[in-house]
Structure formats: structure tokens, C-alpha cells
Amino acid sequence: MSKRKTTAATFSKQQFLQSAQSSGVEKDVLAVVLKDDTTYTKAEAKRLADHFKRKVL
Template sequence: MSKKETAAAFSKHQLAQSNQFSNREKDVLSAILEEGKTYTVLQAKEQLKTYLKKEVI
């Protein structure tokens, strides 16, 4: 199995409680992640990165 297949998945709430993210990042994750879905830490970081790089209009 690859790392991607064995990576643990977490809920939006669990990621928002994680020490791996700053308070600012936790706020953004709470806003952009979907309820009822699970994400690996890598997926959450990718979502965060994508969101923060969006152009502000």
C-alpha cells in the first residue's frame, strides 16, 4: 500500500483542534472544509494552500 492509502483521515473538527496548524489556519480550515467529510493532513494542507493563494477581488 502507498502512503496515501494508509494515511489517517480526520474530520473538520479534529483538524481544527490539531496542533499542526496555527490559529489562523484553523479558522480558514473551519470555513473551507465540508462537514461530514474526512481529510488527511496532507489534503487539508493542500486545501489551505489553494485557498490562501486565491486572488482577492
């Protein structure tokens, strides 16, 4: 049985902000929590946004 290593796609802050998959509010949160020079998976970006929302509310 061979092991396949799969890597999740990563995206820049700009790509998340231009995505049609996120609402306006979600994009505002991502603009605050994501760094310009870093790439993130969708799961990482969601986790950071969720953590920010819990912290603020």
C-alpha cells in the same frame, strides 16, 4: 517482492480544528474550506488551505 498498501490517516474537520499542530490563522482557513461530513488526510487539508490562501490573496 510483496506490495504493501499503506493508507494515510484521515481526520474530520473538528479534529483539524482542535489540533495543536495548526496555528489560529490556519484553523480559521480550515474552518472555511473543510466540509463537516468529510474526512481528509493532512496533505489534502493542506492543499485545500493553500489553494484558498492563494485565491484570496
